Amino acid sequence: MYQRYQLNWHGRSTISSLINSSMTKAPHHVIRRLTVTGGFLGGAQLEFADGLNCLIGGRGAGKTTALEFVRFGLGLMPDPKASALRHRGIDTLVKSNLGGGRLDVELCTKKDMRYTATRGAHEAVQVLNEAGTPVAISLDRDQIFSADVFSQNEIEEIASSPKAQLELLDRFQEQETKAIDRELEQLQRDLMQSTADLRQVDQEAAEAHAKASELVMLREKLKGLVEVDGPDAARINAAHSTKGQRTREEKIPGVLRLAIEKLLREMVTAQGSFRAGVEAQLDAPLLTSANGALLSAIQAELGTFITEVAKDIESVQTKAQGLQARIQVHAATLAERHALQEAEYRNIVAASAEQGERAAERQDVQTSLNNAESAEKDEQGKQKQRAELLKTRSTLRKRASELRDQRFALRKKIAERLSAEFPSIRVAVEQSADLEGYQQFVEETLKGSGVRQGMVAERLCAVFLPEELAAVAAKDDLALFMRQTNFEEDRSRKILYALRNDGAYYDIETVALEDQPSIELLDGATFKDSTHLSTGQRCTTILPILLTQSERPLLIDQPEDNLDNAFVFQTVVRALKAIKGARQVIFVTHNPNIPVLGEAERVFVFSSDGQHSVLERVGTVDECRVQIENILEGGREAFLLRKERYGH
Structure with missing residues (x-):
């Protein structure tokens, strides 16, 4: 140990020759400066180097706070939905140490654009350009700038979380995977709307089917009332048939009138809903605020649009009135024809030998049959509409499948690259193999079905893919x-009923199976999955992956936690050497191997009186040699005693 440190203090060229580092220059993002005004770190200004930066100091000196200030200032906090405890912990740390102060994080993008992210404890991030002018951008969401930030224990957590491992892999192709994710999110919204539309059509088709359900019985009953004998049988039967047809024809004008009225009503309702919604947003307090003139201009634009829409609706209403008037003219002509035809019908029936009661009964059956046939036509129309919806839905699902294939291909390529780069680590991805979300959804669907949800859901998800289970349920294929x-x-x-109830199979059909990652470490002669490793082994597995080349700065709080010094030297230090010039690194550390053997470009030495933190010294390893020796080595005496103990 002493020999390694001596080499660093007095023979860095020797260390450099021992470590095979690729000093490849590549465009990358850089955090240039953190400035803190007020709070525990008030007055601190950290000028970061483009290389390895190490934050050292005693416990409670402010190192971790500084790192989390950078994360908070850039707006890179953990997702509160996915990591509620971690988000709350970091948020509490930042706010308690920042108080009423504020943070300024200056940065330079890989395209050499310079920005400053500024933020108070209870504010959103505001981005300023190089001229100090606020710009309406989000650094991370708009993919202008990002950084990888890991608190203590986060590295270990990645090893035990498939979701975090997928996120880790996606970072290596961030632009492509984010684009895929955004399109998948939109497709999922479209599919949800498709599900709602299909449920509505199915309900209307079921109602029409119920009305048409007596068709067979009515047709058979009518057959018993049809004249089969006599010279006028054919004439009488034809008269009854045309009578039934007239009953259907009489309804057409009324049906069309109701359809037109419904269309107009929905247009007016939609217009009113839109107008009320936008007007509620632009209320008087906003219109009289500092930006009231601009908001008033927006209101004027909306007003013009609303007026134009109102005119368009008025035009449609006028055209609808004209249509209804023309239909009414045709309806009057049709009614006149019907009157003549009805008179002829009555003459035929009266002249026949058919009894009056029998004729009346036959006409009642014919009317009921006409209504049932109309319902059948309505059902056929709904089925046609359903077929069109399913066709569109199939296109959406096909596109979603293609995108998931593309994302999997990216992940697989990254996994193969990492496995090749680290012989002791094996990374793999199995497509659509994570059944956890699918199983939870099926369990929820089976609630109240009278079966053991967990056991049944596990079995169903093992046997059927979501689309297969949905197809079996939709067809009610019991066998x-x-x-x-x-x-x-x-x-x-019972299960099929639950899966069919209220079209539940539509939702099941759109459940997306996540890819299943696995990260393994070579332990002896066998590879072991990271979820089954010790804490130290988990960090040993994940840390080298984090240290691979990336355009984003890497910030880690105490990366050496749970690692032995041999690994720190042989793996961490070597990795740091390899990415110099291609990636900025900011570490909070208590391990001297990292700044000394990693040849940190800048060391920040923190100290605290319990109330405030101060930067005691900033400089290179040589310039901060005394502080490194005292804080990380235990002092000169401890260093010399180890030398005596080791005998070199």
């Missing part, structure tokens, strides 16, 4: 379901 699951008939019927 296939029983054959695939080996469930008895009673339980199978």
Whole structure:
């Protein structure tokens, strides 16, 4: 140990020759400066180097606070939905140490654009350009700038979280994967709307089907009332048939009138809803604020649009009135024809030998049959509409599948690259193999079905893909379901009913199976999954991946936690050497190997009186040699005693 440190203090060229580093220059983002006004670190100004930066100091000196200030200042906080505890912990740390102060984080993008992110404890991030003018951009969301920030224990957590491992892989192709994710999110919204539309059409089709359900019975009943004998049988039957046709024809003008009125009503309702919504947003306090003139201009633009829409609706209403008037003219002509035809019908019936009661009964049956046939036509129309919706839905699902294939291909390529780069680490991705979300969804769907949700859901998800389960449920294919699951008939019927109830299979069909990552470490002669490793082994597995070349700055709080010094020297230090010139690194550390053997470009030495933190010294390793020796080595005496103990 002493020999390694001596080499660093007095023979850096020797160390450089021992470590094979690729000093490849590549465009990358850089954090240039953190300035803190007020709070525990008030007055601190950290000028970061483009290379390895190490923050050292005693416990509670402010190192971690400085690193989390950078994260908070850039707006790179953990997702509160996915990591509520971590988000809350960092948020509490920042706010308690910043108080009423503020942060300024100056940065330079890989395209050499300079910005400053400024933020108070209870404010959103504001971005200023190089001239100090506020610009309406989000550094991370707009993919202008980003950084990888990891608190203590976050590295270990990645090793045990498949979701975090996918996020880690996606960072290596961030632009492509984010574009895919955005399109997938939009497709998922479209599919949800498709599901709502299909449920509505199914309900309307079911209602029409119920009305048409007596068709067969009515047709058979009518057959019993049809004249089969006599010289006038054909004439009488034809008269009854045309009478029924007239009953359907009489309804057409009324049906069209209702359809037109519904269209106009929906247009007016939509216009009113839109107008009320936008007017509620632009209220008087906003219009009289400092930006009231600009907001008033927006209001004027909206007003013009609303007026134009109102005119368009008025034009449609006028055209609809004209249409209704023309339909009414045709309806009057049709009614006149019907009157003549009805008179002829009555003469035929009166002249026939058919009894009056029999004729009346026949006409009642014919009317009911006409209504049922109309419902059948309505059902056919709904089925046609459903077919069109399913066609559109199929296109959406196909596109979503293509995008997931593209994302998987990216992830697989990254996994293969990492496995090749680190022989002791094996990274793999299995497409659509994570069933956890799928199983939870099926469990929820089975609530109240009278079956054991967990056990049944586990079985279903193991046997059927989401689209397969949805297809079996949609067809109510009991035989296939029983054959695939080996469930008895009673339980199978209960399950299928739950999956069919209110079109639940539409939702199941759109469940997206996540890719399943695995990161393994070579332990002896075998590879072991990271979820089954010790804490130290987990960090040993994940840290080298984090240290690979990237355009984003890497910030880690105590990366050496749970690692032995041999690994720190042989892996961490070597990795730091390899990415110099291609990536900025900012470490909070208590391990001397990192700044000394990693040849840190800048060391920040923190100290604290318990109330305030100060930067005691900033400089190179040589310039901060005394502080490194005292804080990280235990002082000169401890260093010399180790030398005596080791004998070199």
